Amino acid sequence: MVNIEEFLTRSAGEALAALYGEKAQGAPIQIQKTRKEFQGDYTLVVFPLLKASGTGPEQTAQAIGQWMQGNAQQVSGFNVVKGFLNLSLSDEFWAGRLAEIRQAEGFGQLPATGKTVMVEYSSPNTNKPLHLGHIRNNLLGYSVAEILKACGHKVIKANLVNDRGIHICKSMIAWLRYGNGETPRSSGMKGDHLVGKYYVEFDKHYKAEIKELTAAGSSEEEAKKNAPIILAAQDMLRKWESKDPEVYGLWEKMNGWVYEGFDATYKAMGVDFDKMYYESQTYMLGKELVGQGLEKGVFKKDPDGSVWIDLTADGLDRKLLLRSDGTSVYMTQDLGTAYERFREFSLDDLVYVVGNEQNYHFQVLKLILSKLGYAWADHITHLSYGMVELPEGRMKSREGTVVDADDLMEEMVATARQMSEELGKVDAADAAEAEKVGRMVGMGALKYFILKVDPKKTMLFDPKESIDFNGNTGPFIQYTHARIRSVMRKAAEAGYKAEVAAGTPLLEEERRLISQINDLPAAIGAAGENFSPALLANYAYELAKTFNGYYHDHSILHEADPAVRSMRLALAERCAATIARAMGLLGIDVPEKM
């Protein structure tokens, strides 16, 4: 038996059939966990069954409770509160459940579905380093991919790097003019930061030139168009497109620096990819789909040669698919890459982790694909996440309020180290270990802080609060894990074994803990279905919190009864493993000591 709720639903169904016969056919049976304030483990809501029973809620609940207690051996007792039948399951049942979970090979890994899912995330531009917004993207993407794996799917993590276009040319021009040949090696800067520096440099000079031009009498509009430096960047883009060797070489060199920098950031963040895509190689995809669309009459060509789709009937607008000069746009490219991916990997689902500023884009993308007749359009999911705001408002690069990803991670780790020092947690003997733990805790705080929030919501990132390690935080959960592991080490030293003997009595909190552990697969399933790591984050917190309360009130190692002690050890060990599993799916490491 794996699913307790399923079993109780079945048993309640039998009770209904026995008590009320035909009338009870198809009556909705609602089993849910009993709320903490009431006695019992699971609750049957009897209101929907009153039609079948023809009696009041209390009598109905009473009758069903009696039948179940008499006929289902796992049901040890019941009580009725208004229309709620609270069922208690026997200690034997719960102990058996714990024993089963301990033996289950793949607990926390759902059976293989045979489905292949691609998760695209990160997808950075190569003209500047990653910032706070990217952190949310990367953490979400990685975690969702891991959760989908745990749901039994085959998962391909993809990253589509935007490595071409005017923005990278801006950095290139600025570097050529003002860089004096500076390299990551010569400057000691990370490659992405170096290139980002010249992107800012470009903007500075661009603005200065605009100012000059307007002072000389041009309109703002003209100045923006005619500033020499922007003309130079545009010229460079044309040269890039015609594969001018000099420009192409510089482009490759500077992108190479950026990739080295990104790799370091990804590594620090703990995210990875199975498949890299580069826009420079995919931007021409999708043109054949335009041809198809024209044939099917889904797309229309304007007199100037540009191709459009009219979506006004769907409450949207006209959307461009091909410019009048025949070149493609973002949408065209995305249609093409989606098509290619489904074809190449026989995908069942494709998930894009992209900010909510592109909701419209993905709405249109899916609509166009289904108008072209592709059934798999429905298997595209835009995992849209909200912006990360700072206490002083949105991040604005102009106002210098951008929170750099590398800086933030370093700061979190440094604070974690300082904190553990203040708490006297570091034994001088093992500096390397302290270093590792500091990284785990600092990163754990950051990751948990971001992942515990529902992805689609705009969230506030308060650096002061994120660095708080008390309460509903990653470090609290990590701490609970470390504490259990410490008990396990001491138990091993004392020669105590963790095992569950039949007939060991259980406390209320112990039954609750087993029940929570038992919910892990359900929590993973729900997180996968909703693409929401937040569900798992909150699950892990609840479990850790319950354990901490239990741990405070009942001793494990000092328990005199060997059978009870063994059972408690087994339970604690399972708690630690469950916490580790849930946190692992969030990309958060849990230390053995902290």
Added chain:
RNA sequence: GGUUCCGUAGCUCAGUUGGAUAGAGCAGCAGCCUUCUAAGCUGCGGGUCAGGCGUUCGAACCGCCUCGGAAUCACCA
């Protein structure tokens, strides 16, 4: 104006398909380290779930309307 999303305690957020008296954390106050890790535990105060109408035995959750906020609607990506 169209589309999509959000609005829950002073602040940051949970609330899984409609269920019992709406929950945590932070901040504030009061306690608890001679005992398995105090990054912890216990208690107190704090709510018109933006507002209204409807559906239902029952609504924070579903439907309609209003108010407030965000994103987006380029021959940019």
